[in-house]
Amino acid sequence: xxxxxxxxxxxxxxTAVAGCAVPQSKERDDLxxxxxxxxxxxxxxxxxxxxxxxxxxxADPSALRDIEGGHLLEIDQGLLFLRRELGLSxxxxxxxxxxxxxxxxxxxYPLWFAAFTRLVGEKERVAAVFTRATSTSRWSMTEAPRLxxxxxxxxxxxxxxxxxxxxxxxGAQWSDGEPTGLRATPQxxxxxxxxxxxxxxxxxxxxxxxxxxxxxxxxxxxxxPSVDVQFxxxxxxxxxxxxxxxxxxxxxVFATLVRTDRYQxxxxxxxxxxxxxxxxxxSDPLKSEAxxxxxxxxxxxxxxxxxxxxxxxxxGLVDATGx
Amino acid sequence: xxxxxxxxxxxxxxxxxxxxVVAAVAFGPDDRLTSGRHTFTSRGVAVATAPTVLAYSGPxxxxxxxxxxxxxxxxxxGHHVDVADYLRRSAYTQIDSIxxxxxxxxxxxxxxxxxxxxxxxxxxxLVSDSGSGSARVVFPLPDDAVDVVAIDPKLRRGFxxxxxxxxxxxxxxxxGLAMSLAGVxxxxxxxxxxxxxxxxxxxxxxxxxxxxxLEGEPGPDGLT
Numbered sequence: 232x233x234x235x236x237x238x239x240x241x242x243x244x245x246t247a248v249a250g251c252a253v254p255q256s257k258e259r260d261d262l263x264x265x266x267x268x269x270x271x272x273x274x275x276x277x278x279x280x281x282x283x284x285x286x287x288x289x290a291d292p293s294a295l296r297d298i299e300g301g302h303l304l305e306i307d308q309g310l311l312f313l314r315r316e317l318g319l320s321x322x323x324x325x326x327x328x329x330x331x332x333x334x335x336x337x338x339x340y341p342l343w344f345a346a347f348t349r350l351v352g353e354k355e356r357v358a359a360v361f362t363r364a365t366s367t368s369r370w371s372m373t374e375a376p377r378l379x380x381x382x383x384x385x386x387x388x389x390x391x392x393x394x395x396x397x398x399x400x401x402g403a404q405w406s407d408g409e410p411t412g413l414r415a416t417p418q419x420x421x422x423x424x425x426x427x428x429x430x431x432x433x434x435x436x437x438x439x440x441x442x443x444x445x446x447x448x449x450x451x452x453x454x455x456p457s458v459d460v461q462f463x464x465x466x467x468x469x470x471x472x473x474x475x476x477x478x479x480x481x482x483x484v485f486a487t488l489v490r491t492d493r494y495q496x497x498x499x500x501x502x503x504x505x506x507x508x509x510x511x512x513x514s515d516p517l518k519s520e521a522x523x524x525x526x527x528x529x530x531x532x533x534x535x536x537x538x539x540x541x542x543x544x545x546x547g548l549v550d551a552t553g554x
Numbered sequence: 555x556x557x558x559x560x561x562x563x564x565x566x567x568x569x570x571x572x573x574x575v576v577a578a579v580a581f582g583p584d585d586r587l588t589s590g591r592h593t594f595t596s597r598g599v600a601v602a603t604a605p606t607v608l609a610y611s612g613p614x615x616x617x618x619x620x621x622x623x624x625x626x627x628x629x630x631x632g633h634h635v636d637v638a639d640y641l642r643r644s645a646y647t648q649i650d651s652i653x654x655x656x657x658x659x660x661x662x663x664x665x666x667x668x669x670x671x672x673x674x675x676x677x678x679x680l681v682s683d684s685g686s687g688s689a690r691v692v693f694p695l696p697d698d699a700v701d702v703v704a705i706d707p708k709l710r711r712g713f714x715x716x717x718x719x720x721x722x723x724x725x726x727x728x729x730g731l732a733m734s735l736a737g738v739x740x741x742x743x744x745x746x747x748x749x750x751x752x753x754x755x756x757x758x759x760x761x762x763x764x765x766x767x768l769e770g771e772p773g774p775d776g777l778t
Contacts, residue, residue: 262605262699264633340639366639366678367671 265394266334266342266363267370275361275370276328276346287323290315300362300371302469302487302526309526309549316511325351326359333387333475335397335406340365343373343473345395345485347384354380358530358543360473360485374473374485376530376543384542385532386478398474398482405476412480413533418471420539421486421531425468428488440540444529448490460502461495479535488546490525494553512551521553556747563744570737578730585727586616588720592658596713598645599668600705601660605634607649608702611695616720619704620688627715628673628707629689630682637701640676643667645711668709692722 267275282298285291292311295304314321330348343362350357360374378384388396390407397406398417404410413420423435428448439445455462469487476482494517496502501516509523527546533539580587594601619629632640645665652658674684680700683689684707704715 262634264635264698338635340635342635365670366636367669367676 263336263338265336265392266344267332267361268334269332272332272334272344272346272361273328276326276330276348278370279372280325280328284323284325286311287321297369298372300364301373302528303373303375303545304371305549306526306528306545306547310547313508313511313548317508322352326357327351330356333395335395335475336390336392345473345475347378349380350377356380356382357545358384358483358485362473374487374528375545376485376528377545378530378543382542384483385481385534387483388476388478388480396476398476400472400474407476411482412535413482417474417482417484417486417531417533418468420533421468421471421484421488424486424529424531424539424541425466425488428466428490429464438538440538442540442542444527444541444544455492456494456502459497459500461497463493463495465491465493467491477533477535481535482533484531484533484539486529486531488527488529490527492523492525494521494523496520508548509551513553517553519554521551523548524550556750560744560746560748560750563747564741565744567737567739567741567744570740571734572737574730574733574735574737576730577733578727581723581726581730583727585724586720586722587726589718591620591716591718593714593716594647594649594658594660594704596645596647597662597711598647598665599709599711599713600641600644600646600703601649601713601715601717602637602641602646602703602705603649603701604651605699605701607652608695608700611697614692614694614722616690616692616722617702618688618690618718618720620716620718621714624687626684626686626707627689628682628684628703628705629691630673630679630703630705631691631693631700632676632679632682632703634699634701636676636678637703640669640673641665641703644669646705647713668711669705672707672709673703673705674707 279298282294286294286298290311292308295307295311299307313319326346327349330346332344332346334344341362341364343360346357346359346361348357348359355377356379357375357377359372361370362373363370388405390396396409398404398411399406400418403416411417415423423433424439427433427435427439428445431449452464455464467489469489471484471486473485474482494502496517496519501518502521503516504510504513504521509521513521525546526549527544529541530543531539532542582588617629617631619627621627641663643665644663644667646663648661648663650659650661673679673682680696681691681693683691689704704713704717706713
């Protein structure tokens with residue numbers, strides 16, 4: 232028996248004799264902690280609303296860095312830029328702070344949690360991922376696909392402490408130690424979805440539901456000019472970091488897809504983006520080429536049985552160059 | 555039977571007296587079971603416990619950190635995940651184990667950076683205090699893996715701190731005394747019971763058989 236154990240045994244006897252709680256030995260190998268508590272998550276959402284209101288009222292994207300990060304910051308800065316350049320107005324975005332919080336357990340930073348909540352004054356809901364990169368940084372919203380108000384989000388798997396089971400990217404397994412049981416890793420599924428967006432006749436076309444995002448993106452592509460302009464489009468999936476296990480064994484995958492539209496103008500011709508959002512970047516018609524970069528954040532639902540589909544998305548034009 | 559019961563009560567009473575006295579003396583009138591003062595030094599910015607050191611939950615602990623010349627000190631208790639990230643890549647002294655009541659083993663954790671921010675503005679401390687010369691925290695040992703950190707709030711390297719630890723149990727002193735009194739009552743009661751049994755044992759013993767058979771008189775079965 233070690234001296235520490237003997238000491239605590241003595242302390243246990245003394246405290247028991249004195250009528251108080253006896254020291255209990257902890258699970259030494261469990262060093263993880265919940266990403267957040269409900270109360271702390273609510274404070275994060277309240278702070279987001281406060282700063283976001285200032286940002287939206289002033290149409291000033293500079294303060295967005297205090298509350299957003301990653302590709303979402305890029306998207307929302309782009310949207311604010313368009314709003315300012317094109318003279319568009321929009322009501323400040325405001326989160327209902329009483330939404331559902333899905334928080335997992337982590338043994339190291341970064342920490343993250345997801346808030347499924349209503350957008351105040353709108354029909355849409357948002358599945359917002361908040362991440363905390365380090366112990367000295369603040370919580371930032373990094374992903375925020377929007378869901379139709381009627382979209383049903385399936386039940387989420389929880390561990391013995393009621394915390395959400397999340398995907399351990401490094402270990403390629405669920406946080407409860409179980410293998411994913413999915414037909415492919417979340418990253419592979421998102422890569423295949425991106426391939427399907429780029430190539431409608433991809434070998435993966437039967438592996439996914441023809442969801443509204445796929446349909447919308449194909450319609451947009453079909454509307455692109457084909458006369459005197461050579462148009463091409465590429466899709467690329469960014470690294471998947473946030474995945475929640477569903478109670479049916481499936482997964483909710485937060486994914487970011489980068490879309491690049493390229494216009495190669497034939498000599499003697501020009502392309503004009505008047506009336507389109509890209510006009511915020513180009514004041515004159517372009518005679519050579521243009522490259523528009525869009526970022527889309529999607530929520531890919533992978534059922535335990537059945538084909539995956541995108542149930543939510545948020546994105547926009549984040550950059551444009553041309554001559 | 556009564557004699558054995560009496561002795562049992564006497565022994566139980568004596569045990570209660572001993573336990574109560576030990577508890578009362580150990581915790582004292584301020585209800586604190588206090589360790590001595592231990593000095594820790596670090597070439598880095600902090601002294602922190604390893605997660606295995608506070609491997610028990612339940613009791614309420616009081617920690618006091620003091621520095622010489624009223625130098626500023628921050629004392630905090632945080633979840634190991636937060637503390638480990640906070641001190642990541644920083645040099646500090648780690649308390650690896652405690653051999654109660656007096657011996658601590660430490661190791662040097664190397665690092666080339668300072669924490670990215672001062673400790674005072676962080677929101678994840680479970681409990682914390684800072685001050686000039688001393689800081690004090692009181693907290694129940696939680697189920698989670700927690701670390702104790704004593705750190706220079708201005709993150710200056712070269713850190714020396716004296717730490718005193720105490721286990722607090724409200725009412726322990728009075729409880730100990732009450733237990734001793736109960737033990738006295740039990741022991742006296744047991745002694746009286748034992749003594750009463752002994753007094754009865756001093757009376758002349760009654761004959762084992764009231765019917766005395768005369769020698770030579772035939773018994774009921776006709777035998778002599």
